Amino acid sequence: MTDGIVLSTSGLVAGYERGLPIVRGVDFALRGGELVTILGPNGAGKSTFVKAIAGLVPIHEGKVFLGGTDATAVPAHEKIRHGLAFVPQTENVFASLSIADNLRLAADILPRPDRAGRIDRVYGMFPDIADRSGRRAGALSGGQRQMLAVARALIVEPTVLILDEPSAGLSPKIVGEVFARLENIKRSGVAIVLVEQNVKAALAVADRAVILVEGQVRHEGTAMGLADDPLVAALYLGAQRERAVSPA
């Protein structure tokens, strides 16, 4: 690991079909305990970029490094063992399983003696779901599902947590609650990559922001600087910035 970098990509080219890359040569680095948001207009390749890191989209060129180890060819189900947890935008919990079984499933890759303690720990972080542990995850509200999805990802105590648009479909109040939890998670030392359409909310919690346009990095900098950059806002965020819903 160099300079505390826990996740990096170098010249990453990825897409569902070879010859039609969606991500086109992205260099990216994330340090421990840092929260970086990936922004950009629709179709910029934000989700494809993080899915490629997670092993869900084929990588055609370039490398992914996790903690200094080349993880480019590591299959999706092994990435979690390398410290990378990914929370998809939709269908991110097992609706037919109970809340407890969602968490047990994630804990099953841990040594047996550690499992109960890790589950208790995330119940402590998310008391809302702890109170309903026997219920089917499918019966939860959108916000509770998002909390469960994040809780499930945190069971293994990852070094890197990637969230793909966690605010999608949630009310402003719930978005505020989810993002407040992300700040707590970041403070616990977990590095976070946050793909978001809700620019204002994302910039409010992020340390740095990377703007992707047409699969390439067009701008990156501190979140605070980017939030105040009228040129960047006009070029890449456009009307979204005006529409952005602030957390309650």
Place this chain on the structure above:
Amino acid sequence: MNPQGLMDGLIAGTTIGLGAVGITLTYSILRFSNFAHGELISWGAYFALAVAGLLGAAFGFMSAPIGPFSFGWALPIAAIAAIGLNAVLALVVDALLFSRLRSRNSTVIIMVMASFGAALTLRNLLEFTFTGKPQYYTNALQIAIRLGGGIRATPDQLLSLLVAALVVVGVHLLLTRTATGRAMRAVSENPQLAGLAGVNVRQVIRIVWMLGAALAAMAGVMAGLLIQIRPEMGLDLLLPLFAAAILGGIGSVPGAMTAGLIIGISEALAVAVVGAQWRAAVSFVILVAVLLVRPQGLFGRAE
């Protein structure tokens, strides 16, 4: 229906139920109707026949009946071997056919048609190897035991009921109480998310093939023990198996077993009321009725 008819239906239903548990597991996780499952039942029966024959030839005492049963120790040992051999056969069929289609993201209809092809191949291989002549594990005759209430059953039939009940409880506990079962349920709902949670989906698929084939082998040995062994025995069971899997609710192990018993009893009822020639129609009528009235089955949840 007289009580004996109920008993006969229950016994037939155990074989259907065991096969249907295999069907429901493979359907819910592999996401296609495997029409070669009937042939796995036949192959399981023939594997046991071959191994029991070899054991009997090598160690004559193994063919001597155990207590009240019609078979010797050669058959239980052969049944265990058949479970293993059938699991290997299912993995080979998957590696040669279905996994290749999965890797090409083939549609469900292609998988189903491929399973028809696999069924034909497996059935003809059986006929080529063992001929189409009906065969038996034992030629010993059994006297039925009076159980009271006008019901009789042979020791072999009672043992089959007990084994089926234990197997279904075991599979249900595997699915609901173990890490492997959780992984299977997770893959059944969302394979991609299961992978992100650290589940090796390919490994789960292999486990499902092996488990389905093991249950098919048990069903085959039971059918062979209680009726006879023929290359078409699995094909003849296919419609009742699918009717039971759908009636029970896809993915539900207790549902598949319960539905298997319901279909077995319904068939026995049909024989008593409208005649044996209508027996085969019972599964079809139940299948159509369930799809029209309650497509999620008895134990399934509505989408």
